[in-house]
Amino acid sequence: MPWRKARQNSQNRNTMKNLSRRDWFRKSFTAAAGVVAGTSVFDQLLAAPVSRAEAVHQLRVPAGGKLVRLGSNENPYGPSAKARQAIVDAMGEFNRYSFEAVMEFRKTLAEKEGVTPDHILVVNGSSETLCLSGMVAKLEGGAVLSAFPTFRSLMEYAEKLNARWDRVDLDEYHVHNLEALAAAVKSDTRMLFVCNPNNPTGTVVEGARYRDFCLEMSKKTTVLADEAYLEFLEPREQRSMVELVRQGQNIIVSRTFSKVAGLAGLRIGYCVAPPDTIRKLQKFQMGPVINQAALAAAKVSLGDTAFAEMTRAKNNEALKYFLTYLDQKKWFHGASRANCVLFPAPKDGKTILAETEKRGFQIRVWDYQGKEWCRVSIGTLDEMKAFTKVFDEVVA
Ligand SMILES: Cc1ncc(COP(=O)(O)O)c(C=O)c1O
Incomplete structure (x- = not known):
């Protein structure tokens, strides 16, 4: 059974140690869990909620604006x-x-x-x-x-x-x-x-x-x-x-x-x-x-291999930018090779969803191992640069 022997080679050494420092938000997580879940516009627009924060969240599209969609792992460059x-x-x-x-x-x-x-x-x-x-x-x-x-x-x-x-x-x-x-x-x-x-x-x-x-x-x-x-x-x-x-x-x-x-x-x-x-x-x-x-x-x-290559190259560039941002913050993440990243929510998920949307960005919040996690899809490099600025404000 050769798959049992080899260990996965992970590039990520920024392990779960960082999590314990953030256990403070468990309290607010538990509080959110007490709120009755309802069906919101958010539920209908996206897949079913993946956390209690999403279940209680009400979509807030900024007045006159569209959300930058970093919530559904879409390709921002398509269709070709x-x-x-x-x-x-x-x-x-x-x-x-x-x-x-x-x-x-x-x-x-x-x-x-x-x-x-x-x-x-x-x-x-x-x-x-x-x-x-x-x-x-x-x-x-x-x-x-x-x-x-x-x-x-x-x-x-x-x-x-x-x-x-x-x-x-x-x-x-x-x-x-x-x-x-x-x-x-x-x-x-x-x-x-x-x-x-x-x-x-x-x-x-x-x-x-x-x-x-x-x-x-x-x-x-x-x-x-x-x-x-x-x-x-x-x-x-x-x-x-x-x-x-x-x-x-x-x-x-x-x-x-x-x-x-x-x-x-x-x-x-x-x-x-x-x-x-x-x-x-x-x-x-x-x-x-x-x-x-x-x-x-x-x-x-x-x-259309040229379009696939272009998508890969641009995604890699924006992904690298975003992973570097997470590393600078010392926020744990896996070694993502796709167009999404999961990292521990630095603040309670409900607030993160509301405040990022208020500023024009849509992301997801997951529940896992009794904690809340942000899943951010990789958009264009400009979108990711704008998002990191906004996220800094949201979690300040
Ligand atoms: C792993 C995985 N499988 C399947 C799907 C569904 O994709 P679609 O129905 O658009 O092909 C998704 C969508 O995000 C996904 O992430």
């Missing part, structure tokens, strides 16, 4: 010029359902991934893959296992299907703790959700070790490998778990055009899985769901 043009060119097809276009796109994706088209399902954003996977995993009465914190949609969906969500904390560097996850697989674990790079931390488990882990786990349960942020890594580092699907392992790989491709609002993604799994997923898909504009844009995005 090629994608925009492809949408215009495809307009003549907008009166038609997309049956043929979806079939064509499946073939294109199959070629790219080195599988047959029956290994591919095109979905209405990768959230649909997570939802469909929850349905077919026969979660009723079973359990879904994941690291925590991670992207929660599948597990929250599973809970709605009366499944148990077993969570395993990240390690001290905010990286998936593979040993603890392996030990947490039980006889009723119907699915293991793994996200690499991880949201909300942006941290990565290195390719070979991750692959060996997924392989071993896929013998015990269905593995859902979420690769939403894989393209933020350099191409030579992008080791997709599709290689395990090619070997016929029990694994579903989820990909999206919402992140590096910059098409979050168009809603398109795909998954790669063994054909019998794809057939099961398809049974629950409401079709035809994929819109012609999304198909046209996603198709050109596949070959």
